[in-house]
Amino acid sequence: MRRMRLNEIRRYSTVIRKHIIEETYCAQSGHPGGSLSCADIIVVLYFVKMRIDAKNPRWEDRDRFVLSKGHCTPALYAALAEKGFFPVEDLSGFRDIDSYLEGHPSMDCVPGVDMSTGSLGQGISAAVGMAIAGKLDKKDYYVYSILGDGEIQEGQVWEALMSAAHYKLDNLITFLDYNRLQIDGNIVDVMSPEPIADKFKSFGWEVISINGHEHEQIINAIDQAKEIKGKPIMIIADTIKGKGVSFMENNAAWHGSPPNKEQRDKAMEELDKMLKEMEGR
DSSP: OOHHHHHHHHHHHHHHHHHHHHHHHHHTOSOHHHHHHSHHHHHHIIIIIOOOOTTOTTOTTSOEEEESSGGGHHHHHHHHHHTTSSOGGGGGGTTOTTOSOOSSOOTTTSTTOOSOOOSTTHHHHHHHHHHHHHHHTTOOOOEEEEEETTGGGSHHHHHHHHHHHHTTOTTEEEEEEEOSEETTEEHHHHHOOOSHHHHHHHTTOEEEEEETTOHHHHHHHHHHHHTOOSSOEEEEEEOOTTTTSTTTTTOGGGSSOOOOHHHHHHHHHHHHHHHHHHTTO
16 A cells, blocks of 8 residues: 555544544543544544445445444544544534534434444444345445454353354454453453454354554455455454553553543644654654
């Protein structure tokens, strides 16, 4: 991929991260840590890979996206706003009682949201249903979803994974945001899902492992996934919770804690510095 294109994608990731910080700061609520860890995946999906139309959010032939880890809406809303589904200025109303941008995604309220999620474990089930519908309707769209690594401690996730393999849903591409931290700490200390890759494989899924912050690896993994027939695909994305903000990285305390003004300003300073370096200034 041309360097110019990669720089453009990296720029979008940094802009999305700035929005995440600002959204959670303005609301004094929300989940910055996991939103920052999945930002690069969401950027590749919305700005590179997904077939979508902001002017026609319900276009029947669009690709679908389900944020199974529904608490990470700051990343999703930021991408939707930057893609033109709704005004960027509306992000400042995140979680406000008078705003349509609720803490968890609502398909009834937010243009571009394909499925309402929030109860962990249920989003992937909806994604499986969408993929089955695509097969039945003989449509060529893909269904993408993002699971949290803490989320896969939910039993319903594994029922959905078993169903996806049974129905040979090769139109379903799922990412595991594998940042290894959840609200109570390390996932292996709370309820270890290891060995993760082996479990997915044993349930009949094709597994691809990548660095979830390397855009080219994300793009290549999706391309590889589309060549696989007869199996759903799980892309295990090795990520860092709080990625892009030094004091938030690898710190479970930022799972569901918003920054105060000093922390917000520090985070913005770091992200603005990244943008300037990308622009060669």
